[in-house]
Amino acid sequence: MRTEIIAVGTELLLGQIANTNAQWISKKLAKYGAPVYFHGVVGDNMERAIKTFEVASERSDVIIVTGGLGPTEDDLTRDAVKPLLKQNLVIHENTLAKIESVYRKNNRQMTTNNRKQALVFEHASVLANAEGMAPGQLVKHDQTLFVFLPGVPSEMKSLMEEHVLPYLIDVFQLESEIVSEMLRFIGIGESTLEHKLEDIIKHQQDPTIAPLAAEGEVGLRLTASGANAKAKIAALKADVLQRVGRYYYGSDDMTIEEKVRDLLKAKGMTLGSAESLTGGKFIERLIALPGASAVCEGGLVAYTAQAKESVIGVSADLIKQHGTISEECAKAMATQAQKRLSVEAAISFTGVAGPDNSEGQEPGVVYIALQIGGQDPIVERHHFEGGRDNVRTRAVKKGYEIIFHHLKK
């Protein structure tokens, strides 16, 4: 299975975006040991696109094409590959009906251009696009399989996961050659983790073990191959967790937000937030997850001192005495949010996102308080590095870390 990935779009050749689609697809295929031999990018130019597809069809078994399926003049993928495939383009009625229904639902006028997105090759297997208009297509030509996907990453990914990968796995009998597990830790630094596992990391050969620093957390990738790869990984994982298991929250695609949602669900608890500098980012990350309604009532976002009084109910006296960027204010925010939102647990964030100082305190200073049930609220003071975005993101991550360590007790 010699695979080639071709992106069509002048925006790539102008450097407006990087070809992250090719990276994503390659990574997926690498997991199955399916080698990708070439990436190519060609612009919205008919002659060069035609030539590119010709070259590809001579050297590759599977050609995955992203982009150029949209409604406009310069979306030329279909027309550029048509001379090679020698197939007519026909309207796919289901797709057309879907496009029409979207326009109807939104009371918008459909133009003739929009019909173009419903054009498919007459012998194509048409793949329904759950995230957008133009469907994916699988088209066989001699010994070569052409896969056409939209260039919008969310649409491309959904079509790959839902249709293309299962098809390739089936037809080419792909088996995951390498077994790998990413252990995810929070609340421990990369160097401390490495130090605690120094002898294991140094002498370990099979499975291999590789640390990886991420935003506010650390990963350890265990990788093995061969017949008993899974057993080898399980044994090494047990060794690792015996030393640093208290910081471990999950593996692979698990996120700390999902872990917190699961812990809340298991305990039948609800959570809410009172947020100043984080502006709702903490609660938004939780509501982003399916099943959030079982564990999340809502949040209070109060960016100004005035709003902290009116929206959250922090007393004017307390703010006058301690300021809003203080242990006392953070505690009051959490306690009040717990009441106003009628939740078992409430977390609060107040601090300085920057770029300027606030109430005489430096950018990066953040207080996070957590109130659970009738216990005294706990509060932590942190000083995060970096710009406005980084401070806010790190504060939210730290919030999830704090809740995680409390809930798993």
Place this chain on the structure above:
Amino acid sequence: MRTEIIAVGTELLLGQIANTNAQWISKKLAKYGAPVYFHGVVGDNMERAIKTFEVASERSDVIIVTGGLGPTEDDLTRDAVKPLLKQNLVIHENTLAKIESVYRKNNRQMTTNNRKQALVFEHASVLANAEGMAPGQLVKHDQTLFVFLPGVPSEMKSLMEEHVLPYLIDVFQLESEIVSEMLRFIGIGESTLEHKLEDIIKHQQDPTIAPLAAEGEVGLRLTASGANAKAKIAALKADVLQRVGRYYYGSDDMTIEEKVRDLLKAKGMTLGSAESLTGGKFIERLIALPGASAVCEGGLVAYTAQAKESVIGVSADLIKQHGTISEECAKAMATQAQKRLSVEAAISFTGVAGPDNSEGQEPGVVYIALQIGGQDPIVERHHFEGGRDNVRTRAVKKGYEIIFHHLKK
């Protein structure tokens, strides 16, 4: 000057990194109006690399090659291009001396492999690498110019800026810097925009005009070169805005959130939100911007029906009668938020993010209401396509669109 950029490295084909080098180089060249026609990626495989260079040399005037110049076995760029260039590789003495001195300074043992990095083509112009070991090279072959650069981005960039760009500007007389402006529109679809500008887009040659669809908005890139490029773009922009100016919110790096912040600031207005399915994402995007405190008080996030009553103050009767996913509830949320947050303008979001139906309505159905001052609240019903993330993101974008269209009146 037909340019092609080729990256050599299996790590790209495994998806371990994206080809950001090609993006960076393309962006630089686009500024000088030097068109890039192809990007290619090939792995550390001699046969396929040789073939890739052959194809490139037949269709391009300038071939910029990144990667494969390192000291290890699989760094094969030099050897793969050698049959084509028909030149010997020789040790570049200055480079070798530099490598030896680096090893001496760090008390490290130099291996024979390291000598490999000092190998250059006998007729190459050697470009000193200020950031690393392997130098860059310019090699002419028939009518084609080969440029060899290391794959490490900092080394590649420094060599491009210091040596390659000045050389290309000189040889290809790239004086005419390209001027380009990206016009950003919201509230109009890509196909409708194109339809309204059909004759302009079809007959326009200089400046060129290219539509670009983005998440919930549309861009039009105007590009011109030559002495009066700026004036030509200004004239075309005026033409375009005469037809579709009501959807235009800004150019280049401007975002719709920034535009809304600026409009609020100019009018001395404050904004707040009442959010259900968007979970605080709307207000978070505003608070993410510097200067948010002047225009934003805060937000109320109420994910459950219960929270819509207690946190926002929607009446239980209204929810009983109309449900939470209704015009009436959206309006009440906006009106209540305006009061509770003491803001001039409040926006609300209620709907079904999915994956399951809710209150008998499909995923994607979202009501957005806006209350400004004492006016009657306006409300819109939308039906967004896609998964949970997409529905929530599109809803937030639509919210900014609605506010923008009201504020700019």
